[in-house]
Amino acid sequence: NAGVTQTPKFRVLKTGQSMTLLCAQDMNHEYMYWYRQDPGMGLRLIHYSVGEGTTAKGEVPDGYNVSRLKKQNFLLGLESAAPSQTSVYFCASSYPDRGDGQPQHFGDGTRLSIL
């Protein structure tokens, strides 16, 4: 019963390095999301996808790129990491609204520190 799996769980980067966070879901959800969580700010949407091959910007997209080449995977890339991107990153997935409010299912997060 995996649900939403995020890889890696922890990572430390130096300023200017690049990396990719992987999100995989086994629930056949069409929609996938990337959020960042910072103290006192709740979760903020970075990018999202409504289907394979489609992506869109969320509230805080600058400095990030995403790709959804397969329905079950959603990748978040940091092109040139900055200390301001130190955060906990959450991936989530959901169905389109089927009358049930479209609840999102979350992974356990990736803790990323940029030195």
Add this chain to the structure above:
Amino acid sequence: AQSVTQLDSQVPVFEEAPVELRCNYSSSVSVYLFWYVQYPNQGLQLLLKYLSGSTLVKGINGFEAEFNKSQTSFHLRKPSVHISDTAEYFCAVSGLPANDYKLSFGAGTTVTVRA
């Protein structure tokens, strides 16, 4: 666009006492409302949701919330808390029509239950 304000950042409470977490939202359209819980070092889990109908919504682990449209509030309550309820709680809103799938989260309320 929608926004959420959680009125308390931290709520300390004794075991077996009641707790109320306050959430106000802002939206120019009809909304879906959610409460999520985040236990330490975990992702978010759905506690309950309001879609339509009865304004009193019951969720998991003995939690309930009441939707008040005139006061644009969605407060979460539990009549008797346990140590295991220590967690961070997030209120979230999604605007309708249903294809507006983005969630806006509040900043979170940390509940600490003491014996």
